[in-house]
Amino acid sequence: MPVAADSGFGLDNLPYGVDDSSVLVAVGDAVLDLTACARAVRSPYAELFAAPSLDALLAAGPATWAAVRAEITTWLTDASYRSTVEPFLGPRDDARLRLPFTVGDYVDFYASEQHATNLGHILRPGEPALRPNWHHLPVGYHGRSGTVVVSGTPVVRPQGQRGAGDFGPTRRLDVEVEVGFVVGAPSRHGNPVATGDFAAHVFGVCLVNDWSARDIQAWEYQPLGPFLGKSFATSVSPWVVPLAALSAARAPVGSAGRDLAPYLREAEPWGLDLALELRRNGEVLSRPPYREMFWSPAQMLAHMTVNGASVRTGDLFASGTVSGADRSQWGSLIELSGNTEFLADGDEIVIGGSAPSATGGRLSLGEVRGVVTPAAAVPRG
Ligand code: CA
Numbered sequence: 001m002p003v004a005a006d007s008g009f010g011l012d013n014l015p016y017g018v019d020d021s022s023v024l025v026a027v028g029d030a031v032l033d034l035t036a037c038a039r040a041v042r043s044p045y046a047e048l049f050a051a052p053s054l055d056a057l058l059a060a061g062p063a064t065w066a067a068v069r070a071e072i073t074t075w076l077t078d079a080s081y082r083s084t085v086e087p088f089l090g091p092r093d094d095a096r097l098r099l100p101f102t103v104g105d106y107v108d109f110y111a112s113e114q115h116a117t118n119l120g121h122i123l124r125p126g127e128p129a130l131r132p133n134w135h136h137l138p139v140g141y142h143g144r145s146g147t148v149v150v151s152g153t154p155v156v157r158p159q160g161q162r163g164a165g166d167f168g169p170t171r172r173l174d175v176e177v178e179v180g181f182v183v184g185a186p187s188r189h190g191n192p193v194a195t196g197d198f199a200a201h202v203f204g205v206c207l208v209n210d211w212s213a214r215d216i217q218a219w220e221y222q223p224l225g226p227f228l229g230k231s232f233a234t235s236v237s238p239w240v241v242p243l244a245a246l247s248a249a250r251a252p253v254g255s256a257g258r259d260l261a262p263y264l265r266e267a268e269p270w271g272l273d274l275a276l277e278l279r280r281n282g283e284v285l286s287r288p289p290y291r292e293m294f295w296s297p298a299q300m301l302a303h304m305t306v307n308g309a310s311v312r313t314g315d316l317f318a319s320g321t322v323s324g325a326d327r328s329q330w331g332s333l334i335e336l337s338g339n340t341e342f343l344a345d346g347d348e349i350v351i352g353g354s355a356p357s358a359t360g361g362r363l364s365l366g367e368v369r370g371v372v373t374p375a376a377a378v379p380r381g
Contacts, residue, residue: 001076001089003028008364009092012357014072015239015366016054016204017097023049023057025072026239030089034072037088041081043071054101054240058184058203059313065184065203069244097238099150100206101182104314106145106234107304108178108210108226109138111295113254115323118335123218135258138295138303140317144231148316151238151368155211157345157375158232162215169375172214173343176321177278177288177331177351180208181297182240183315193305195266198298199243201311205272207237207351207368208318214334214342236316239366241355249273249355254294263306270298272355274365276322278331279350288322288331345374
């Protein structure tokens with residue numbers, strides 16, 4: 001099937017999403033209904049697609065992921081399939097995309113040294129920007145999986161305690177440009193996952209906006225970390241790009257060559273050269289470079305499981321805010337504005353992303369979009 005060279009959704013990408021009834025794959029300006037197509041060609045994988053969720057495909061594991069990708073590629077390139085496949089293609093703009101998988105546990109890391117440094121200066125002026133642990137382990141916290149929402153879902157301004165005796169809608173609603181990693185094959189409880197086994201468990205990548213209420217966060221976060229300032233909503237892009245599409249994006253991370261605990265060393269780099277973009281009401285605010293992260297997602301997975309904790313199909317872990325060395329590359333408003341300017345009701349935030357493809361062009365990670373809506377009525381006891 002012909003695809004424009006600059007579409008970002010060429011045959012080198014083939015990200016997966018879901019609508020109300022089926023798993024879809026994006027190709028060019030179209031989506032392919034994989035359930036209908038697989039049944040028409042009598043594919044053995046049809047039942048992996050026949051739900052409004054990637055869950056069955058995620059659980060099937062890396063050998064099946066590779067076989068399915070190869071089969072879909074054949075459907076879209078072998079002329080003998082054309083008349084069979086074409087009826088199941090529809091316009092990508094018309095697809096009613098849903099949250100692509102059942103989110104299990106959700107963990108958010110803090111893996112950008114620039115972001116952690118910027119936040120340290122803002123939140124703890126006069127103290128060292130980074131805590132003593134920061135270069136030794138990927139700092140993270142457990143978030144709320146039940147409020148992970150798909151791109152396009154409105155984000156209601158949260159309310160809460162902004163200080164002692166100060167309750168109300170947040171005045172400091174912020175965004176965080178992040179990359180998310182979707183676990184497919186589970187690990188066994190009690191068995192740490194090695195950095196080299198990252199691709200045996202992680203299926204793919206999505207874009208994440210970790211909406212943050214900075215006033216609520218600043219009042220509540222010590223000593224146990226982020227809670228209500230983060231848990232009201234986390235938005236994800238509707239397309240999950242498989243790791244198989246990102247081979248040309250792999251790059252070393254900032255921790256490469258450091259004297260790390262053995263379980264955090266990487267034989268093969270799992271940093272990713274992803275170009276991200278933050279837009280508010282159509283205006284580009286910054287272009288965070290994911291390649292500048294200090295910790296890779298393989299190190300995050302190894303750290304998350306080193307104590308024997310397992311990961312399950314549908315678990316989502318995110319990188320933390322992506323910020324590069326230059327001010328034009330910072331991934332949150334608190335950094336960009338020096339803690340002075342935040343979101344208004346009605347503001348629309350879009351995070352986009354792309355990666356180098358194995359064929360020399362760029363492939364798109366799609367986008368994650370959200371509009372801020374006014375706070376709900378104040379509850380009374
Ligand atoms: Ca975050």
